[in-house]
Amino acid sequence: MNVEQRVEAVSRQLGMRIRAARKARAITLDGLSEQTALSAGFLSRLERGETNASISNLIVIADRLGIPLRDFFEGPGQEPQPEFVVSRASERNAAAAMEGKGYTYRLTSGVLADQQMSAFELTYLPGEAMHGESLSHKGEEVLYLLEGQLEFEINGQVAVLDAGDCVHFNCEKPHRGRNIGKTPARLLMVVTPVDSLTP
Template sequence: MENFNETRAPALEESVGAAIRELRLREGLTIAQVSELAGISRGMLSKIETGSTMAGMDTLARIARTLGVAMSALFSKYDATASTAQHVKHGAGMEVVRRGTKSGHTYHLLAYGQGPVKLFEPFLITIEDDSQRYPTFQHPGTEFLYMLEGVIEYRCGQQTYVLEPGDSLSFDGEVPHGPENLVQCPIKFLSIIVYPRNTE
């Protein structure tokens, strides 16, 4: 009865669960962290990941938002017929949680990874005021910043750069970096992280 090219096609629940688990592990997040941010129980998330149960669309949307992907990414292993282009309308970038969120940074993701490997992440980052301490970031790949509004002193390693609208800065993401001083708020800039390709 299960003669589909000698292997059984995975059920939708299994495909969605496997995609969620893969995305979670890729971000280095635990079940506890994702379940708390998504507002669901650890047990429910565990069942979803193993394909034991299928979550409702609202729950899947919250999980996708927590993982910083479009909900369609959760179905990528089940239905691979997706467009190769993404069009995000003005103001429609998905707001996601990142480490700087606790420091008052707002992150809008401007494109959503569709394949099994994250190649790049483009963010629109907004900082409204100077009331919080600034985090330091490190990550794989190369980061490119482009200033849109405001003035910021941005530290990269031992150097500090004053960035004004129209300025850009690119650097190795492994070098500690982050805001040093918010000179003129509000501040808006594009941050595009290009991840290294795995050439194994």
């Protein structure tokens, strides 16, 4: 299976989970559209696996459906690990990355009983930025820049991050990032608590 086929498979799987969660709550596409400010057409294509969703869109959808964000990434019938989960770089890199608006991302955290956080690896190519409006949601977030240079805006204030820099903030403040370097900017994002993404 090549990269394009893996991306399509991940998109279809994600779409099926969104549709299942929506139908389980007896919410129509139009109803979810009104609650998320995302068009019904976009949501329909997303559920069919015909388009990609940014992490900001997934957070909003999970919030409106009243489920943890991790539910979109767990396999069906997957049981929480009792003690710890090891996320292997080789396995993550073999899987297709999800595409956001201006970045790609991969889930790096596992599934634990009473889980309190989710972690993602984000990559911005040179010149890329989160497109559209700034993101805001419940909870706290920590961004640790692994490599590259990133301009990060929080509630109208701008901070330039270099490799090794870290920012911790209240997610309810509007925020977004932009790669201002000449190489890819790769960062670890940790969001907590998991269930703060539900109403």
